[in-house]
Amino acid sequence: MRVGLFIPCYIDQFYPQVGVATLQLLEKLGCEVVYPPDQTCCGQPMANSGFGHLTHGCNDLFIKNFSGFDYIVAPSGSCVLHIKEHLHGEGDASAKQAAGGAGSKHPDGGEHPDGGADIAGKIFELVEFLTDILKIERLDAAFPHKVGLHQSCHGQRGLHLAQMSELMAPPFSKPERLLSMVKGLELTGLDRLDECCGFGGTFCVTEEAVSVKMGKDRVADHIKHGAEFITACDMSCLMHMEGILRRHKSTARVKHIAEILNSQ
Amino acid sequence: MRPHNNHTDHAALAAIFNRDEPRVDWHDQTLWWVRRKRDVAASKVPEWEQLREAASRIKDNVLSHLSGYLAQFEEAAMRNGVKVHWAADAAEHNAIVYSILQRHRVDRMVKSKSMLTEECGLNEFLHEKGIDVVDTDLGERVVQLAGEPPSHIVLPCIHKKKEEIGEIFHEHLGTPSGNADPKFLTHAARLHLREKFLTRRVALTGINFAVAETGEFVVCTNEGNADMGAHLADVHIACMGIEKLVPERRHLGVFLRLLTRSATGQPITTYSSHFRRPRPGQEMHVVLVDNGRSVHLGRPDFRNSLKCIRCAACFNTCPVYRRSGGHSYHTAVGGPIGSILSPNFDREKNADLPFASTLCGSCSNVCPVKIDIHQQLYKWRQVIVREGYAPVVKKAAMQTMNWVLSNPGLYHAAGKTGRWFLLHVPFAVNNGLNAWYRQREMPEPPKQSFGEWYKKNKHE
Numbered sequence: 001m002r003v004g005l006f007i008p009c010y011i012d013q014f015y016p017q018v019g020v021a022t023l024q025l026l027e028k029l030g031c032e033v034v035y036p037p038d039q040t041c042c043g044q045p046m047a048n049s050g051f052g053h054l055t056h057g058c059n060d061l062f063i064k065n066f067s068g069f070d071y072i073v074a075p076s077g078s079c080v081l082h083i084k085e086h087l088h089g090e091g092d093a094s095a096k097q098a099a100g101g102a103g104s105k106h107p108d109g110g111e112h113p114d115g116g117a118d119i120a121g122k123i124f125e126l127v128e129f130l131t132d133i134l135k136i137e138r139l140d141a142a143f144p145h146k147v148g149l150h151q152s153c154h155g156q157r158g159l160h161l162a163q164m165s166e167l168m169a170p171p172f173s174k175p176e177r178l179l180s181m182v183k184g185l186e187l188t189g190l191d192r193l194d195e196c197c198g199f200g201g202t203f204c205v206t207e208e209a210v211s212v213k214m215g216k217d218r219v220a221d222h223i224k225h226g227a228e229f230i231t232a233c234d235m236s237c238l239m240h241m242e243g244i245l246r247r248h249k250s251t252a253r254v255k256h257i258a259e260i261l262n263s264q
Numbered sequence: 265m266r267p268h269n270n271h272t273d274h275a276a277l278a279a280i281f282n283r284d285e286p287r288v289d290w291h292d293q294t295l296w297w298v299r300r301k302r303d304v305a306a307s308k309v310p311e312w313e314q315l316r317e318a319a320s321r322i323k324d325n326v327l328s329h330l331s332g333y334l335a336q337f338e339e340a341a342m343r344n345g346v347k348v349h350w351a352a353d354a355a356e357h358n359a360i361v362y363s364i365l366q367r368h369r370v371d372r373m374v375k376s377k378s379m380l381t382e383e384c385g386l387n388e389f390l391h392e393k394g395i396d397v398v399d400t401d402l403g404e405r406v407v408q409l410a411g412e413p414p415s416h417i418v419l420p421c422i423h424k425k426k427e428e429i430g431e432i433f434h435e436h437l438g439t440p441s442g443n444a445d446p447k448f449l450t451h452a453a454r455l456h457l458r459e460k461f462l463t464r465r466v467a468l469t470g471i472n473f474a475v476a477e478t479g480e481f482v483v484c485t486n487e488g489n490a491d492m493g494a495h496l497a498d499v500h501i502a503c504m505g506i507e508k509l510v511p512e513r514r515h516l517g518v519f520l521r522l523l524t525r526s527a528t529g530q531p532i533t534t535y536s537s538h539f540r541r542p543r544p545g546q547e548m549h550v551v552l553v554d555n556g557r558s559v560h561l562g563r564p565d566f567r568n569s570l571k572c573i574r575c576a577a578c579f580n581t582c583p584v585y586r587r588s589g590g591h592s593y594h595t596a597v598g599g600p601i602g603s604i605l606s607p608n609f610d611r612e613k614n615a616d617l618p619f620a621s622t623l624c625g626s627c628s629n630v631c632p633v634k635i636d637i638h639q640q641l642y643k644w645r646q647v648i649v650r651e652g653y654a655p656v657v658k659k660a661a662m663q664t665m666n667w668v669l670s671n672p673g674l675y676h677a678a679g680k681t682g683r684w685f686l687l688h689v690p691f692a693v694n695n696g697l698n699a700w701y702r703q704r705e706m707p708e709p710p711k712q713s714f715g716e717w718y719k720k721n722k723h724e
Binding site for chain 1: 275282292309618619620625654665668707708713715717718719
């Protein structure tokens with residue numbers, strides 16, 4: 001199984017250890033992992049800011065880098081969701097349906113001529129890949145700490161990594177299931193199971209006041225329940241919460257789920 | 265003056281709201297409590313998700329055959345003895361209401377349950393014509409006395425603490441200063457409003473659902489003020505957006521089960537009043553208002569926002585709304601649904617609203633008619649930027665960022681130890697003020713990027 005490793009730009013630049021953990025974890029589980037060196041960014045920061053029409057360069061690059069793999073895996077629900085939803089091939093109705101698209105002209109102002117649909121079907125967020133493709137039943141990992149799980153919205157509500165509190169449907173959580181395989185790890189609870197942390201891409205600066213308040217409240221909920229570490233499937237949420245924790249000189253820390261699942 | 269006339273953008277208004285953190289906490293917790301009540305109520309209906317799906321499909325049908333249902337409704341209503349009016353926009357709506365008042369030589373009116381008249385600016389319009397309009401629903405009356413617009417479409421004065429309401433009543437209704445006992449204040453309001461009900465000859469109400477099959481309409485209230493107003497007045501004017509139709513009476517069973525559970529967590533409103541024909545001697549008018557809706561209907565990406573039944577579940581669940589307050593949306597209908605409806609009415613004035621969201625998606629999940637609210641927020645962003653309403657600074661930053669991110673060579677050169685990133689990444693986009701750093705530490709750039717680590721460890 002040949003896996004293309006997609007490391008989102010901010011992980012590449014600020015949290016290389018998350019990329020390393022993802023790579024090691026996948027290799028441990030028997031995957032042949034290749035990191036295409038010319039990758040940069042999925043284009044989401046521009047698209048979510050309304051500049052989807054600028055992202056053709058990123059789209060082209062992404063397709064060039066990631067064509068020909070059996071799977072593409074990234075330690076980010078948000079970037080994976082963006083690729084799934086907004087890297088369409090022109091007129092490819094089935095890809096649109098799979099990604100939940102409306103079947104109308106793509107609002108980004110254009111569509112990628114080819115390759116998009118193929119990639120949308122092959123790209124997986126790490127936890128989703130471990131659960132649904134590798135079908136992991138046990139893990140050789142230990143992390144003897146109290147850990148609070150932050151459900152990053154795009155992974156949860158976009159990729160359905162876990163049940164959403166708004167829906168009247170049976171609960172499940174792919175990240176929680178994997179974390180329960182880690183020796184010594186104690187999951188702490190939350191008053192509000194799946195409230196957004198307030199990162200939101202450029203929202204974190206354009207709506208600074210609300211973004212910070214949301215982050216403070218999310219962090220407080222975790223600390224109230226005794227979390228020593230906050231983990232998530234998205235480093236962007238954790239970067240935001242880490243910024244708040246460090247500003248308040250909290251002893252609580254953040255750790256990407258790949259690092260926890262890869263710890264010995 | 266009403267705040268939304270002094271227009272500032274959502275972020276600025278939200279920042280003002282956030283200066284008082286304990287108040288933000290109170291507002292957030294109050295509305296979260298309503299969201300939780302909704303969860304409990306919905307969880308008691310085993311077929312909840314099927315109900316949402318059914319409601320969504322019924323509304324799909326309505327939107328696809330709107331002109332036919334409107335004609336059917338008009339015909340049935342006229343047969344019932346109701347006078348039906350068509351208003352293309354807010355100005356026509358206001359003129360129709362005014363002409364009815366003039367014909368009856370009336371200069372005062374009671375009103376209940378109508379966000380549409382907020383949308384049309386009816387109160388201000390009639391005020392200028394010398395007509396005294398009294399909003400009779402308690403929350404509406406509170407904000408009316410305070411000279412403010414509602415901050416929430418179901419709970420209009422949810423931003424006011426009871427002590428503040430006590431002071432407003434003291435000032436306007438002469439209750440003792442310092443008395444903030446809700447029971448006492450409600451009683452005072454009741455006495456004050458009773459006099460209005462008994463002396464007003466015209467009552468205006470909103471409409472929650474209009475039934476094409478029968479020409480009847482349903483008004484859902486908890487206080488019964490719509491009934492009190494309509495039953496005591498010689499003239500009942502009911503105003504509705506053209507999207508409020510359901511095809512048949514039996515469809516009400518789906519919507520009435522969803523509406524109040526989604527809104528407040530009650531199984532149903534205290535009163536679900538069906539109005540079908542005027543009582544002998546009474547005049548009944550229905551005003552059907554377009555005001556941009558038919559244009560909206562022609563936009564495939566956005567039309568299904570017209571399914572909205574105004575339950576406000578998306579307000580209560582929205583983590584941004586709860587922490588920014590309703591007035592930060594500077595429109596009659598705020599919150600997530602307002603952020604996708606308002607750009608339709610006035611793109612320039614409301615260009616900020618689709619950005620007042622993290623796109624977390626909670627709104628779409630609570631929506632009883634399954635409007636894909638967060639997807640439409642994303643789509644509006646694309647439209648707004650393409651039409652040129654993006655701030656110039658943001659545009660320049662995005663173009664630079666895109667240029668670098670499209671060129672691996674530039675990215676690798678720029679990205680050494682994160683220096684370029686610290687200046688240009690999304691979260692530092694307005695680096696002049698560095699909105700990230702004001703209340704958050706920056707990430708610490710590591711010694712090497714993942715790409716550099718990979719090259720050293722895997723390629724050598």
